[in-house]
Amino acid sequence: MRESIIRAPEGTRDRLFDECVLRREREAGLFELFQNRGFREVSTPVLEHYELFTRTGSPLSEETMVKVLSRSGRICVLRPDNTAPIARLAATRLQNEPLPLKLWYAQPVYRARDGGCFEVPQAGAEVIGGGDDAELLLLARETAAFFYGQTPHIEISHAGVLQTLLERMELDGGQTEHVLSLIERKNFAALGDELPGGAQGLLSLVSLSGGAETLDEAAGCAGVPIDKPLGELRGLLSALPDGAVTVDFGLVPSLSYYTGVFFRGYVGGAAGAVLTGGRYDRLLGLLGRDLPAVGFAVQWE
Amino acid sequence: MDTPIRIALAKGRLEKQCRALFARAGYDCSALENPGRRLIHTLPNGAGLAPLEAVLAKAPDVVTYVSRGVCGLGVAGKDTVMEQGGPFYETLDLKLGACRFALAAPEGTVFFGGAGHKRVATKFPNITRRFLSELGVDAEIIRIEGSCELAPLLGLADAIVDIVETGATLRENGLAVLRELFPLSARLIVNVAAYKLRRAEIDRLTERLRESLPPSLTGENKA
Numbered sequence: 001m002r003e004s005i006i007r008a009p010e011g012t013r014d015r016l017f018d019e020c021v022l023r024r025e026r027e028a029g030l031f032e033l034f035q036n037r038g039f040r041e042v043s044t045p046v047l048e049h050y051e052l053f054t055r056t057g058s059p060l061s062e063e064t065m066v067k068v069l070s071r072s073g074r075i076c077v078l079r080p081d082n083t084a085p086i087a088r089l090a091a092t093r094l095q096n097e098p099l100p101l102k103l104w105y106a107q108p109v110y111r112a113r114d115g116g117c118f119e120v121p122q123a124g125a126e127v128i129g130g131g132d133d134a135e136l137l138l139l140a141r142e143t144a145a146f147f148y149g150q151t152p153h154i155e156i157s158h159a160g161v162l163q164t165l166l167e168r169m170e171l172d173g174g175q176t177e178h179v180l181s182l183i184e185r186k187n188f189a190a191l192g193d194e195l196p197g198g199a200q201g202l203l204s205l206v207s208l209s210g211g212a213e214t215l216d217e218a219a220g221c222a223g224v225p226i227d228k229p230l231g232e233l234r235g236l237l238s239a240l241p242d243g244a245v246t247v248d249f250g251l252v253p254s255l256s257y258y259t260g261v262f263f264r265g266y267v268g269g270a271a272g273a274v275l276t277g278g279r280y281d282r283l284l285g286l287l288g289r290d291l292p293a294v295g296f297a298v299q300w301e
Numbered sequence: 302m303d304t305p306i307r308i309a310l311a312k313g314r315l316e317k318q319c320r321a322l323f324a325r326a327g328y329d330c331s332a333l334e335n336p337g338r339r340l341i342h343t344l345p346n347g348a349g350l351a352p353l354e355a356v357l358a359k360a361p362d363v364v365t366y367v368s369r370g371v372c373g374l375g376v377a378g379k380d381t382v383m384e385q386g387g388p389f390y391e392t393l394d395l396k397l398g399a400c401r402f403a404l405a406a407p408e409g410t411v412f413f414g415g416a417g418h419k420r421v422a423t424k425f426p427n428i429t430r431r432f433l434s435e436l437g438v439d440a441e442i443i444r445i446e447g448s449c450e451l452a453p454l455l456g457l458a459d460a461i462v463d464i465v466e467t468g469a470t471l472r473e474n475g476l477a478v479l480r481e482l483f484p485l486s487a488r489l490i491v492n493v494a495a496y497k498l499r500r501a502e503i504d505r506l507t508e509r510l511r512e513s514l515p516p517s518l519t520g521e522n523k524a
Contacts, residue, residue, distance in 0.1 A: 153497050153498050155497065185389070185390050185391050186390040186391070186392050186491070186496075187390075187391045187392070188392070189393070189394050209500070266493070266494040266497040266498060267494065267498075268494065268495075268498055269370055269494070270370055270494050271368060271369050271370040271388060271492070271493070271494065272370075272388045272493045272494060273493070273494075274494075
């Protein structure tokens with residue numbers, strides 16, 4: 001028998017019996033978690049236009065998106081991310097709904113990797129046209145705990161901090177990308193060797209992590225005014241229970257996407273962050289309806 | 302008390318120096334010297350650090366284990382770390398096994414320029430692709446598992462990209478370095494989630510390893 005007939009495409013798989021039961025139970029738990037907090041569920045198509053992601057500052061690289069051609073010859077992708085489609089919905093069909101829009105979803109995203117198309121189950125929430133960062137972050141924490149059976153370790157930072165420091169350094173696009181990738185990999189040795197003089201502030205800043213005291217240290221070593229982002233972080237910290245999150249200025253946001261506070265959550269045994277989220281105040285404007293927004297996604301590996 | 306952090310150590314070229322480094326950092330590495338049939342070894346520390354659980358693995362597997370989170374830490378050469386890439390932190394240059402990547406070809410080869418199609422044999426296709434594109438060379442990359450030097454001799458490739466330590470093997474086979482690419486040495490890599498969850502412990506270990514680097518080498522971190 002031909003392999004292409006009897007095998008599912010690379011990266012995809014069938015789910016049997018117990019797995020289906022588990023998925024239904026998980027969905028039921030999520031439904032209760034979100035509906036009880038005044039969030040309403042939405043579901044978006046599995047196919048979206050490629051440009052919805054490439055033109056809106058999506059942090060996803062083009063090679064991670066699974067592309068297909070529509071009959072009219074447009075490039076479409078299997079939904080690589082849930083936020084942009086929901087923002088599209090908010091900018092169009094949900095125009096007459098009262099603000100803030102509090103939406104949640106539980107639907108997979110698809111990623112191209114190792115020659116295959118991988119389905120990654122995801123659940124998350126978006127608050128559009130308002131929203132309280134602390135409330136959303138606590139909901140994110142609860143969602144990750146629900147999925148993984150352990151409270152995640154959450155780290156927060158603010159996109160404005162690195163943005164401000166990098167602007168001051170006047171790097172070109174390629175250099176910025178390189179510096180960010182070194183910070184992302186915590187390759188501080190290479191960073192120290194390669195940074196132009198006068199960038200010591202950046203080097204000390206990205207090694208900082210801890211509690212609220214970290215914010216004062218950051219103000220001291222940044223070398224440029226970053227009062228506004230630090231103020232927002234301080235506000236968020238004071239609204240959260242003690243020890244709920246750690247500040248880490250070494251977190252690298254997608255600067256084309258996040259505009260304010262952003263966070264990541266980690267659990268033991270997972271390869272990377274299982275929770276990502278933050279404030280993205282530009283995205284809705286790019287879709288024709290200028291509204292602030294904050295959201296998160298928890299993914300199940 | 303938390304379970305010991307698991308570390309994957311690359312077998313082969315780096316193994317002995319790596320063991321010596323961990324011994325200087327206070328770890329009892331005797332289990333690694335005579336591993337027998339056991340695959341997972343406990344390394345107690347007599348100098349105040351928590352014990353580690355060590356596995357010996359091929360370098361590419363070290364990167365896989367750390368990327369996937371089954372080992373919190375790993376030691377592997379920069380060559381493998383770069384070739385595989387992945388979601389991990391690279392926190393310390395251990396300065397062991399110093400060597401370099403180079404593009405080499407038979408003496409007298411005109412590699413750059415000309416309109417002809419070039420073929421490059423290498424164990425490191427990803428790094429080679431990146432490097433050749435930086436040089437503006439459009440070449441076909443042929444993946445080889447061992448003894449790249451053989452490829453030009455057999456007529457399989459015009460040039461090779463490989464690790465060069467002393468250059469003796471190249472010379473013996475009539476090959477010369479056309480371009481040095483970058484220096485290589487062993488790196489400590491750290492799983493992202495493991496670092497987030499056990500940062501203090503991993504930072505202490507990293508600091509101890511930094512202090513334990515051979516003094517004669519510590520100044521030598523640039524090409």
